[in-house]
Amino acid sequence: MRRGGRPIGTVTRGTTGHNRLRRSDRWIAAVYGPLLRSAAPPVAHAARAGGHVDVPLVADLGYGASHITTYELFGRLRRVSPAVEVVGVEIDPARVAAARPYEREGLSFVLGGFELPVPRPPLIVRAFNVLRQYGEDEAWGHWETLRSSLAPRGVVVEGTCSEIGHRAVWAALGREGPRTLTFAARFTGIERPSDLAERLPKTLIHRNVPGRAVHAFLSDWDRAWAVCAPFGAYGTRQRWIRTAELLARDWPVTTAPPTGGPSRWRLGELTLPWDAVAP
CATH class of the missing domain: 3.40.50.150 (Vaccinia Virus protein VP39)
Structure with a gap:
């Protein structure tokens, strides 16, 4: 104390x-x-x-x-x-x-x-x-x-x-x-991934503006989400997984256990290195 x-x-x-x-x-x-x-x-x-x-x-x-x-x-x-x-x-x-x-x-x-x-x-x-x-x-x-x-x-x-x-x-x-x-x-708790921006850490939340890495990431995530909309026919979980796979082509999304890959994505998670969005 x-x-x-x-x-x-x-x-x-x-x-x-x-x-x-x-x-x-x-x-x-x-x-x-x-x-x-x-x-x-x-x-x-x-x-x-x-x-x-x-x-x-x-x-x-x-x-x-x-x-x-x-x-x-x-x-x-x-x-x-x-x-x-x-x-x-x-x-x-x-x-x-x-x-x-x-x-x-x-x-x-x-x-x-x-x-x-x-x-x-x-x-x-x-x-x-x-x-x-x-x-x-x-x-x-x-x-x-x-x-x-x-x-x-x-x-x-x-x-x-x-x-x-x-x-x-x-x-x-x-x-x-x-x-x-x-x-x-929760898959029914969002309309698009960028809805999660309101929960960003204090050290990032004010950096979610054009020109900043975290804003670019969330924008690309929303675009990938839109592209993968057809997979929604198989459920939102499949859409989330396919979106993560697409996003990983351009961003260093963790794709292997224990923090990434389908076993985590199917739970509604996505992890990436801090350095990818650091202010």
């Missing part, structure tokens, strides 16, 4: 709900599940140490007025890495107090902000819908603060989503800087 013990940041609206972050959760589990498992101590080692060993730690920053999205993240990550611990971090004391009755082994809630008052450097930080209220310069600064808190090989997943989670965009940041940008949508 900053001097005087006050958390770094300001209170969010706290809007949340069941399954609001399901799209990002399943992406984290698929893409970084191997990282979590590789960091988990062998069972025999843990037994010899009497359980006093560091296990993979995930911090969920700014979970909001309800504990539910942190609880859901914990359940989803435990399925891919049974040893993982999740700590929900909130800047509002009342929200922390309301969440603590739901604590269990491996799941806890603490008062804090961007300084992440957790027991050791986290392997993953999920920070959703917490940076939209800040200016761009502040957002860059908070990215730096979160990245500096990571464990080696760690990642920050920072993004925003719609009220019910049908539209979402998130960036993955390593200690070295931004790595990837992922778009995700």
Whole structure:
């Protein structure tokens, strides 16, 4: 915490709900599940140490007025890495107090902000819908603060989503800087891919203007979507997949697992390197 013990940041609206972050959760589990498992101590080692060993730690920053999205993240990550611990971090004391009755082994809630008052450097930080209220310069600064808190090989997943989670965009940041940008949508939740522009990270949302890379990308994505309209006869999922294949001819869309290719596209996702749209 900053001097005087006050958390770094300001209170969010706290809007949340069941399954609001399901799209990002399943992406984290698929893409970084191997990282979590590789960091988990062998069972025999843990037994010899009497359980006093560091296990993979995930911090969920700014979970909001309800504990539910942190609880859901914990359940989803435990399925891919049974040893993982999740700590929900909130800047509002009342929200922390309301969440603590739901604590269990491996799941806890603490008062804090961007300084992440957790027991050791986290392997993953999920920070959703917490940076939209800040200016761009502040957002860059908070990215730096979160990245500096990571464990080696760690990642920050920072993004925003719609009220019910049908539209979402998130960036993955390593200690070295931004790595990837992922778009995700429910197929019935958009008319065209550029509808996702409203969910761009704070560091990109004001750059969605002619002459900027992110605007060019979204414009080309819309054109590819229009070209692939006939595939809509086989369902919107097929149209999305074919659009991704066409777009990948001109943009470095990730085409291989775990972040890309048909297995991710069929879920309504598309990922590309951050450098392709960096401001």
